[in-house]
Amino acid sequence: METDDRPRYAQIADELGRRIDAGIIGVGLPFPSDAQLQEEFSVARNTVRQALDVLRAQGRIHTVKGRGSYVRPRVPARRVAASRYKADVSSTPDRPQTAVTHDYGIPFSQHNPDVVIARESASPEVAELFQVEAGTPLVRRDLVFRLEGWPTHMSTSFYLAEMVDGTWVAGPGSEPAPGGAIGHLASLGVRVTRVLETVESRMPSPREAEVLRMSAGPVLAITRRMLADGRVVEVAREIVYPGDGVRLEYEVDL
Amino acid sequence: METDDRPRYAQIADELGRRIDAGIIGVGLPFPSDAQLQEEFSVARNTVRQALDVLRAQGRIHTVKGRGSYVRPRVPARRVAASRYKADVSSTPDRPQTAVTHDYGIPFSQHNPDVVIARESASPEVAELFQVEAGTPLVRRDLVFRLEGWPTHMSTSFYLAEMVDGTWVAGPGSEPAPGGAIGHLASLGVRVTRVLETVESRMPSPREAEVLRMSAGPVLAITRRMLADGRVVEVAREIVYPGDGVRLEYEVDL
DNA sequence: GAGTGGTCTAGACCACGAC
DNA sequence: TCGTGGTCTAGACCACTCA
Numbered sequence: 001m002e003t004d005d006r007p008r009y010a011q012i013a014d015e016l017g018r019r020i021d022a023g024i025i026g027v028g029l030p031f032p033s034d035a036q037l038q039e040e041f042s043v044a045r046n047t048v049r050q051a052l053d054v055l056r057a058q059g060r061i062h063t064v065k066g067r068g069s070y071v072r073p074r075v076p077a078r079r080v081a082a083s084r085y086k087a088d089v090s091s092t093p094d095r096p097q098t099a100v101t102h103d104y105g106i107p108f109s110q111h112n113p114d115v116v117i118a119r120e121s122a123s124p125e126v127a128e129l130f131q132v133e134a135g136t137p138l139v140r141r142d143l144v145f146r147l148e149g150w151p152t153h154m155s156t157s158f159y160l161a162e163m164v165d166g167t168w169v170a171g172p173g174s175e176p177a178p179g180g181a182i183g184h185l186a187s188l189g190v191r192v193t194r195v196l197e198t199v200e201s202r203m204p205s206p207r208e209a210e211v212l213r214m215s216a217g218p219v220l221a222i223t224r225r226m227l228a229d230g231r232v233v234e235v236a237r238e239i240v241y242p243g244d245g246v247r248l249e250y251e252v253d254l
Numbered sequence: 255m256e257t258d259d260r261p262r263y264a265q266i267a268d269e270l271g272r273r274i275d276a277g278i279i280g281v282g283l284p285f286p287s288d289a290q291l292q293e294e295f296s297v298a299r300n301t302v303r304q305a306l307d308v309l310r311a312q313g314r315i316h317t318v319k320g321r322g323s324y325v326r327p328r329v330p331a332r333r334v335a336a337s338r339y340k341a342d343v344s345s346t347p348d349r350p351q352t353a354v355t356h357d358y359g360i361p362f363s364q365h366n367p368d369v370v371i372a373r374e375s376a377s378p379e380v381a382e383l384f385q386v387e388a389g390t391p392l393v394r395r396d397l398v399f400r401l402e403g404w405p406t407h408m409s410t411s412f413y414l415a416e417m418v419d420g421t422w423v424a425g426p427g428s429e430p431a432p433g434g435a436i437g438h439l440a441s442l443g444v445r446v447t448r449v450l451e452t453v454e455s456r457m458p459s460p461r462e463a464e465v466l467r468m469s470a471g472p473v474l475a476i477t478r479r480m481l482a483d484g485r486v487v488e489v490a491r492e493i494v495y496p497g498d499g500v501r502l503e504y505e506v507d508l
Numbered sequence: 509g510a511g512t513g514g515t516c517t518a519g520a521c522c523a524c525g526a527c
Numbered sequence: 528t529c530g531t532g533g534t535c536t537a538g539a540c541c542a543c544t545c546a
Binding site for chain 2: 063066081085086091133192193194195196197198199201202216217218219220226242243246247248249252253254
């Protein structure tokens, strides 16, 4: 038995973490309330709350005001850049697939993102990524991806209205789509040959925290540009994952 | 004037953030103490502390027990994978450079990482990355990179002892090195042709938090493998940046 | 209306750093 | 020794969710 002179809140956080690991407190099940934990560990409520702050920062629990806390599932994706987009390219009617089904190793039938599509003028920021004038008409697509009901990640992406207007890609029936964004563009005769990705780590916005059901941990945010013939034909700004929800893999040839 | 019914601590955090932006509280200068802020804003100390928690999570301040808080500088690097390693390859005696000087746009003379070199047996984890037996002798290199005194990132990396033993690369005189790791290996006749990187976001370990002078924000952690002739010749596990200290850029050709 | 988490107060003791 | 932040207590009121 080792002496434990660490702060009480850290000990409690560890103990609760162990219970989650052991499955004593299950994924999606209600977490003990502040009052219960206060009672069990014989500490003040602030000490309980400090312990839960640790678990929240680790992304292990999610807390909703007035309702309680829940254990967050860990759904780690391996997002291998070199092969995920090739999955898009090689999707066939017989074996439909997308980069996302590739990341999670799931069948296409389990791929049913929520989607909201709207027209929008290019903000200066998106315009620069697209290398077009600010104000250029775009089609904006907000997606939320889920696995067994739990959100895995979300994205906001844009096509040039000029390119997709009047096609199925501009409608809500464009998801789920075999071949993903690359499939969309291919159906319009545009062949994507290059993808540029920028990765950042930051704290989530309130909306991101709500949608992704995370209370305090960091997110990984990817800004993506797809190019065809040297021209930018799709911009995703941004694709947002819970910090512990993905491992990105890239290769660089010299 | 908009009504502000947001929590008091959030308002205080915003106000302090504005003061940092405006330079009223400068980088590296002492931050007001809890007692001073308590006095100024007429709130309890816990409320002050909650406000500082926000700034810590954003990486804007760093706090050391018994001493106080300090404003953290923002030293963002653009870490462009496609070009940074080419900088290593194209380093010459006339114009020495490394991937790191490329990232930060600094002259080689400003590149002076702290370095600790040791021999170590491969842990199962590192061994798997190296594709060798666990226990294989390695040379371990712990580096800390700084810019104008402030730590920008840190790394732990490994060479095969068999490959570098008895050469300058195994000694402390191997840093700073023109051409970085690729230059090290090139001097031994090993030509790196491929680099694999894995990116994760997580909370820092206590040691990382101390070295990088961050109190609560997330880090970006990169695991890197360098290959020559299909063989792994260098493993970095891990290269750790403060979450707001870097933007990674990758390209994927289809 | 009962239970939940979010916020806030006004104290207290401690370990640590600077002087 | 004194000021600092870290931890902890024992209350309180509020907004929110759910039955």
